Amino acid sequence: MPYLMEDDPEVARIIRDEESRVENTLDLIAAENHAPLSVLEAQGSIFSLKAAEGFPGNRFHAGCRHADALESLAVSRAKRLFGAEHANVQPHSGVSANLAVYFSVLDVGDRILSMKLSHGGHLSHGDAASMTSRCFDFQHYGLNLKTEQIDYDEIEDLAKSFGPRMIVAGASSYPRLIDYEKMAEIAQSVSAVLLVDMAHIAGLVAAKVIPSPVPLADFVTFTTYKTLRGGRGGVILCRQKHTDRINRAIFPGGQGTPSLNLIAAKAVCFHLGLTEDFVELQKKTLNNAACFAAEFERLGYRIVSGGTENHLVLIDLRSKGLTGARAEKTLESVGIIVNRNVIPADPERPEVSSGIRMGSPAITSRGMQEPEARQIARMMDKSMSNIESTQILNQVAQDVRNLCKQFPVQQ
Numbered sequence: 324m325p326y327l328m329e330d331d332p333e334v335a336r337i338i339r340d341e342e343s344r345v346e347n348t349l350d351l352i353a354a355e356n357h358a359p360l361s362v363l364e365a366q367g368s369i370f371s372l373k374a375a376e377g378f379p380g381n382r383f384h385a386g387c388r389h390a391d392a393l394e395s396l397a398v399s400r401a402k403r404l405f406g407a408e409h410a411n412v413q414p415h416s417g418v419s420a421n422l423a424v425y426f427s428v429l430d431v432g433d434r435i436l437s438m439k440l441s442h443g444g445h446l447s448h449g450d451a452a453s454m455t456s457r458c459f460d461f462q463h464y465g466l467n468l469k470t471e472q473i474d475y476d477e478i479e480d481l482a483k484s485f486g487p488r489m490i491v492a493g494a495s496s497y498p499r500l501i502d503y504e505k506m507a508e509i510a511q512s513v514s515a516v517l518l519v520d521m522a523h524i525a526g527l528v529a530a531k532v533i534p535s536p537v538p539l540a541d542f543v544t545f546t547t548y549k550t551l552r553g554g555r556g557g558v559i560l561c562r563q564k565h566t567d568r569i570n571r572a573i574f575p576g577g578q579g580t581p582s583l584n585l586i587a588a589k590a591v592c593f594h595l596g597l598t599e600d601f602v603e604l605q606k607k608t609l610n611n612a613a614c615f616a617a618e619f620e621r622l623g624y625r626i627v628s629g630g631t632e633n634h635l636v637l638i639d640l641r642s643k644g645l646t647g648a649r650a651e652k653t654l655e656s657v658g659i660i661v662n663r664n665v666i667p668a669d670p671e672r673p674e675v676s677s678g679i680r681m682g683s684p685a686i687t688s689r690g691m692q693e694p695e696a697r698q699i700a701r702m703m704d705k706s707m708s709n710i711e712s713t714q715i716l717n718q719v720a721q722d723v724r725n726l727c728k729q730f731p732v733q734q
């Protein structure tokens with residue numbers, strides 16, 4: 324970064340520090356990933372400066388010839404990758420994408436049925452802390468506390484009594500597959516539209532290693548930087564008939580000029596998403612998550628819902644006498660980055676919580692497979708079982724650094 328070093332060595336140093344942190348720690352945050360350098364190049368490109376309000380062929384700024392080519396390419400690739408009728412690639416984030424979907428077909432005050440945050444849903448699905456809850460009338464479904472899985476009968480009952488105009492499926496910390504057919508059937512039975520927010524799992528869906536909601540949902544939203552490895556941003560997929568409403572809800576409804584640099588990066592990830600390598604990577608992502616779950620189970624931990632069918636594993640730490648916050652802090656001290664997470668019916672406050680959520684996407688992008696996934700689980704157990712022993716923690720920290728050296732972020 325020669326220009327940055329010259330103009331602002333202080334920021335340059337912080338960026339170098341972050342590069343070193345990423346290289347020398349194990350990223351198990353289920354919502355994160357390592358992106359290919361090609362994606363980062365596209366994100367850092369000259370397109371970050373282009374103003375281009377509107378859509379290809381219909382802009383409010385001049386000089387959009389290449390911007391139009393870029394966005395059209397991103398849109399056609401998104402449609403192809405996911406088999407969608409229409410794609411809007413302009414949302415700055417997953418939350419912006421969800422807001423646009425709500426405002427595209429609903430009136431302020433309309434009813435929406437979605438999953439509650441404390442059972443794995445997302446803030447933007449009408450949590451009290453999110454402004455979405457001030458614009459719409461949300462009711463929430465939860466998990467069956469016995470199975471810790473979605474209870475479709477409960478959703479059906481709630482849909483019948485509440486009469487929502489929209490039902491939202493999709494979650495941030497739900498380790499199971501969602502039955503989109505069932506969700507679509509329930510939505511249809513009460514004449515609600517169905518939004519599936521597949522932010523976490525878009526990469527797995529793109530690779531067709533788990534079922535796709537696209538043929539069954541009226542709207543699908545996702546973020547591009549999680550399993551999909553496409554850099555920051557959000558996308559909306561929808562049926563052809565909703566094209567104009569969705570586009571208007573993004574611009575001029577909720578955003579101004581799009582981030583064309585992010586759209587460039589999205590185009591790259593949609594392109595890479597069609598490759599055999601990408602499909603292999605997503606298969607390994609699933610397998611590594613299954614290995615985490617199996618190894619933790621062997622070590623005596625309780626896995627929420629009894630296992631995983633996607634890229635993430637939720638672990639209940641109560642039997643180990645640990646809170647999520649304590650575990651997160653201890654693990655970070657040895658270079659393992661996970662987040663604390665509430666478990667269903669968690670007795671602790673969310674800031675403390677009784678569980679940790681761990682995801683396999685980033686370690687899989689580094690090339691790690693079953694032996695490493697199992698080794699990481701054992702290193703985590705060793706740290707969490709010896710939180711007072713500086714000597715043991717130092718030893719694990721060394722093992723973490725060695726593993727990181729063996730598997731550089733960019734190969």
Ligand SMILES: *Cc1c(COP(=O)(O)O)cnc(C)c1O
Nearest residue numbers: 416417418445494495522523546
């Ligand atoms: C990550 C996530 C989002 C939010 O994306 P941002 O880019 O942070 O706005 C939305 N919905 C779900 C289910 C998510 O997991």
